[in-house]
Amino acid sequence: MNPENRERPSPWKRLSLLGGERSRYAVLARSLSAAAGGGLLYWASPPRELWWLAPVALAVLALVVRGRRARAGFGYGFVFGLAYMLPLLGWLLDFLGGQFGPWPWLGVGLVEALFLGIAGAGMARAGTLRLAPVWQSAVFVTAELLRSALPFGGFPWGRLAFTQTGGALLPLASVGGTALVGFGVALTGTALAELVRRLTRLVRSRRSPTGDAGRARPLRGLSVPAAGTLLPVVLGLAVAPTVGTAPESGTARVAVVQGNAPNVGLDLLYRDRQLHANHVRAARELVADVEAGRVARPDLVVLPEQVGSWGPERRDPALRDVVESLGVPVVVGGLATNSTGELSNRIVRWGPGEGAGEEYVKQHLVPFAEKIPMRSVAGAVSPFVRRFDRDMVSGDEPGVLNAGPVRLGVGICYDVAYDDVFRGAARAGANLFAVPTNNAWYGRSEMSYQQLAMSRLRAVEHGRSMLVAATSGVSAVVRPDGSVAQRTDLFTADALVAEVPLRTSTPPATSIGEYVTWAVAALGVLAVVLSTLRGRRARRGG
Template sequence: MRVAAAVLAGGALYWCTPPRQLWWLAPLALAVFTGVLHRRGLRAAFGYGVVFGLAYMLPLLGWLLDFLGEQFGPWPWLGVGLVEALFFGLAGVGMAWVSRLPVAPLWQAAVFLTAELLCSAFPFGGFPWGRLAFTQAEGSLLPLASLGGASLVGFGVALSGTGLAGLVALLPRPRRGGRSPEARTAWRSARLLVPALLALVPVVLGAALAPTLDTGAETGTARVAVVQGNAPDVGLDLLHRDRQLYVNHVRAARELAADVEAGRVPRPDVVVLPEQVGSWGPERQDPALRRVSERLGAPVVVGGLARGPGGELSNRVITWRAEGAGEEYVKQHLVPFAEKIPLRSVAGAVSPFVRRFDRDMVPADEPGVLPSGPVRLGVGICYDVAYDDVFREAAGAGAELFALPTNNAWYGPSEMSYQQLAMARLRAVEHGRSMLVAATSGVSAVVRPDGSVAHRTDLFTAETLVDEVPLRSSTTPATRFGAYVTWGVVALGLFAVAWSAWRTRRPGRGDDVVC
């Protein structure tokens, strides 16, 4: 029964991820998972956590099958899913370990988030794709992002879930003894109050913050264009279609320029193209993009692969103007086994990029803030959006608008693009900025500072979005203090583990019943 419940909880957590809008399922999934761990030993808790993690991560990462399945089979998908599930196993151990502490739901939520953040950092730079916060692109908990970032949103989900589980665990267990019925009723009510409050506080706080999400312009507005030139749905064969990606997107940009020159479309202030459109050497020459920028009378921000003077390879965004290449941003978080390849001698069994790139790409650690016409554009590339630091640093460095060039054409008509859009929506709320998502084959979108989607494209279509967006300069509490919130949650989790260890060594305290 517990194994079945763990599978059900993991499946429910997956089912609330985009493109579905069932955000309220996430706390319920955590509640069931917490219930599965109730009064379990550590070895059993690890097993239940792994089962929960597999039931969540394998369907969530189904797009890996679209990408690698035909050539490499299910092994990369199963391998990544299992590694991620091991961290859920650690979460299960930690939650069971602290379950006998007073106010246990608080500590269990902190331990779950600590394991999640550990997964986001290790191994090989981590893989934060399955974070709880990314299930909350809709609903009452999303506004928490403006206060404490993705970590606070995830903590709110977990706390609501563990609070519900604590409430249910206490309902069928009235105390017996010498107290009067009235005293027993009062005692049960007092004990139920704590988990009930813990379950409700995140939802109430999120609802209270919703009216504070400001979408107004502070430093003016900008007319923006997001160009989706489309890509063939050929999976791994896209490795050999660089020229087609370039031609498709330059053609789409030229069509936009023709529409502007004919007066059919208002002239944009900045144009954003996706990741992996261009390919440039150290001299940074691209006459076609220079000509497009000249015709548009606006900078064109384009993602692509670039080599430096020493042959080093990087994934970067370049601002093109009529006079040539301008400011650049280099991707900070490289995708393991794709842009950086650990264990290269054996990685060829699971990664096609070993043959494509003879060396790892070089990351940067500078925030991406590109002066683009009248706009200070904060940029992250594709996988960057899953990490907290990239857009936080850009907002802190003065970005007034965000852009996310990405290439999702590898993954076919899977849910991957919708999952990434949800991350972009959370980042918009987190820092109070509009977000432009420019994808080669979709989903491209214009996201408002409150996380709402003003415009979006379909998958595998050629389409250009033009819109007027607010430029904003103020910083949210999450921009200023979000990193401290993350460390605070980790500190709570580690403190709970240490406290529980200390209590188990005290005579007669090993069987305490949790409030």
């Protein structure tokens, strides 16, 4: 066929093709921006102290989804989530990658990113409402709450609040807990996005030949988003002086013992005796230092999770010898069975002259490790199926142990990610917190630092010092204002001895934190409902 006789596309068709190409480039640009926003949120996370990047990340996401349909918002939120969650959870590769490859890491990252996709869809809808930043912030935090509960008990890792342990917004935890801190981060970011959008529109209108109306428009249209950007930071700075750190019922000298563990990943499943021996040895070194006068005798000693392994009679001669030598209570984590054969992850208080005493049973069990859904197929992604032939049982009571002058509020490892554990302990009268944990599974990854950030937030949330006792690090003594007084390095045997304040008063978050959470969640649901109704009315009107 002669090329000259080929039918040429009409001008309208050429414009349509050009518009489609531009649309594809726009989708690609927005996707790359969403990925960049997720990357920024990762860089805002521990061990880095770049808390101010978290609002910027939310601003990027808000700009990307603004004016988009919910379906597109879901896609961009999902991309944002992948760029955030996959590097954040890189420690799963250290944990499982050697035997199971990247699939568990990818699976968890994909599931968590789906919830951020839901956040993106809700933010896209809520962007049509008046005071959109407020609604969008509530939607994002509501999606975080969803993924903290679903599936299989949820996975709260990487909530916005946990990026703020070094920032101006951290004091908000004492007022409204993690939900208020997360809402503050999101509001700062979404309001910043609205401010940028309005400034851009104003600049364009002033440059336009027909922009006289824009020139006459007062700048007060910028005041609301500017206020939204600054308000959470100002409130955080205003609340900071009220975060109490002074002793209210005296002080206690505490020791945190880190006995170390081999960096062998999954093989640690079968090193119970070595963990026990390492920590008994480190505790005996503490005894020697006390008896030689090199270290003042503590009032309380805390050892990590998974140090002991006990039957119903709770026998542990080596540990009992340490307790008798020290003459003070020792709090130890371990696996225990009761008289009916039920297995649990517990903290046991050992006292001189009495042996094993009060206990706490872990409330939030790790899915596919301590509780194994779909056990018949879970072996493809979990080595714990072979290690434990039955699920552990969870507790439902706050952990408060009487240990000398201390009423010690306790949680175990994963517990610290959830709001209810230390809130319950504070309400039950704990004047000091401790979280025994075993992070040796995760090598030299960022996991231990991420968990330490959660402990720091809990300290501020309830106005208590927090003792972090880890098998291989990072162990730490955290002050009630979230600052770290002492800490250990990874994979070193060490002991921390410190004087800590015992506090009896509680900040507002202890009493009203759960109601703040419900209020933010209700606001997020309402945003979706109102924006959906508005969209339906607009379609009917069209």
